[in-house]
Amino acid sequence: MAESAFVFLAGNNLPHGWQQKSRFVIGETGFGTGLNFLAAWKLFDETAAPPHTLDFISFEKYPLRSEIIRPHLQPYSAGFDGRLQKLLDRYPPIIPGFHRLVLSERVTLTLIFEDVNAAIPKLDTAGDMAVDAWFLDGFKPATNPDMWHPALFAQMARLSRKGTRLSTYTAAGQVRRDLAAAGFTVQKAPGFGRKRHMTTGIYDGENP
Numbered sequence: 001m002a003e004s005a006f007v008f009l010a011g012n013n014l015p016h017g018w019q020q021k022s023r024f025v026i027g028e029t030g031f032g033t034g035l036n037f038l039a040a041w042k043l044f045d046e047t048a049a050p051p052h053t054l055d056f057i058s059f060e061k062y063p064l065r066s067e068i069i070r071p072h073l074q075p076y077s078a079g080f081d082g083r084l085q086k087l088l089d090r091y092p093p094i095i096p097g098f099h100r101l102v103l104s105e106r107v108t109l110t111l112i113f114e115d116v117n118a119a120i121p122k123l124d125t126a127g128d129m130a131v132d133a134w135f136l137d138g139f140k141p142a143t144n145p146d147m148w149h150p151a152l153f154a155q156m157a158r159l160s161r162k163g164t165r166l167s168t169y170t171a172a173g174q175v176r177r178d179l180a181a182a183g184f185t186v187q188k189a190p191g192f193g194r195k196r197h198m199t200t201g202i203y204d205g206e207n208p
C-alpha cells in the first residue's frame, strides 16, 4: 500500500494532477490484483470533488480470477472502505478483450485482458481520451523484456498530451533511454524503502 502510494500516486503528482482537471485518465500496464487501482480510487474520492471524474484503464495479460484476488487483498480491505467488495462484485469473467466497470458515478475502470503491446494500438485518442498519468507496473524489465518495449513507449506517447506524467519503480537505464526516445523527459527519483531509485517522467511532445 505504501509503495503503491509512493511510486504511482505521489510519483505522478497525485492528487494535485486530478484536482486541475475535471476528467482525469490513468493508464496502467499490469492490473494484477488491482491494488494500485483501489489506492487511486480511494485517494480520488478523498481529494477530488464532484464533478471531477476518474477513468482508469488497465491492461492485464494474465488476469487473476476474483476468487484469487479476494484473499490477497482482504488484509487491506478495511482501508478501502467497501471499494474492494464493489470491485469484486463487478469484476468480469476471464474473457479476453475490453471490460468497462462503472464503479461509482465518478469512477470507471476499463480492464483490458490482453497483452498490452497487442491491445494498446486499439485505443483511440479521439475526443478527450488522452491519458494524463501512466502507471508502468509490469514485473522487472530484465525478466519481462517483451512488455518494456520501445513500441509500448511509442504507443504511450501517442496516447499522451503535453504534461502527461508517468512513473515506475524501475530505474533501469534502458527503460529511461527508450522513454526519452519516445518523447518523455525522464528523471531518476528516490525509490521506495530500500530501493535507491525509481523513474518519473513527463511528456513534452506536441500531440494535439
Ligand SMILES: C[S@@+](CC[C@H](N)C(=O)[O-])C[C@H]1O[C@@H](n2cnc3c(N)ncnc32)[C@H](O)[C@@H]1O
Binding pocket: 029, 030, 031, 032, 033, 034, 035, 036, 037, 059, 060, 061, 062, 063, 114, 115, 116, 117, 137, 138, 139, 144, 146, 147
Ligand atoms: C507487479 S504486477 C502488477 C501489480 C498491480 N498493478 C497491482 O496493483 O496489483 C505486474 C503485472 O503485469 C502483468 N503483465 C506482465 N506483462 C504484461 C503484458 N505484456 N501485458 C499486460 N500485462 C502484463 C502481470 O501479469 C502482472 O499481473
